[in-house]
Amino acid sequence: MKLNCITVDDEPPALGLLNTFVEQTPFLNLMGQYANGVEALQAIHSQSIHLVFLDIQMPDLNGMELARIISQTNSLVQTRIVFTTAYNQFAVEGYKVDALDYLMKPFSYEEFLRAATKGKNHFELAENNLQENCMFVKSDYKLIRVDFDSILYIESFKDYVKIHLTPPAAPIITLSRLKAIEDKLPPSRFLRIHRSFIVAIHKVDSISRNAVSIGKTTLSVGDLYKDAFKELMGV
Secondary structure, eight states: OOEEEEEEOSSHHHHHHHHHHHHHOTTEEEEEEESSHHHHHHHHHHSOOSEEEEOSOOSSSOHHHHHHHHHHHOOSSOOEEEEEESOGGGHHHHHHTTOSEEEESSOOHHHHHHHHHHHHHHHHHHHHHHTTTEEEEEETTEEEEEEGGGEEEEEEOSSOEEEEESTTSOOEEESOOHHHHHTTSOTTTEEEEETTEEEEGGGOOEEOSSEEEETTEEEEOOGGGHHHHHHHHTO
């Protein structure tokens, strides 16, 4: 599993060292570097970020304030914080905002790698626990949990995907490609039947030669998908 991360520090040498450590670590993907908490918060809201390597003493919005905002607004799969600071008096506050780790400057690559590996283990465990029952998609700058049992079908448009759910739940719209969503779904429970449609197999009410019906909705089966559809459905 590769983790998306950002680095945040108002001191250029410290920020440069953090970036070097991230780039040395194969399972980390550096999505951005920021000199203040305001820019970092904007990045977290607009991207899927797993780890934030975060200094505490910064102007405008300091690291502890940023961590409080993240802990209050994150979804179930949280962006996790690793504090990087020269001041040990913030350690207790760090635990209050559920920081993953607390690195005291100056720290070695070995110490950095230990904290990064803790993050990797955290997200792999969370993914293993959830992947059989749900997925998370980004919508309205948040990660939204979508239970597989609640999905009726998934519809693709040019630049986004609409996930239709069992009523009364409203559809979820996410900026994504259908293939990216398909890769998150268990193939035993979902079937691509068209370039624009994936259906939940257990929600199909009836099937015909060229279409499936889910409730009052009829969806066409594309020519490229007919063989796989017939094999799975036994028609």
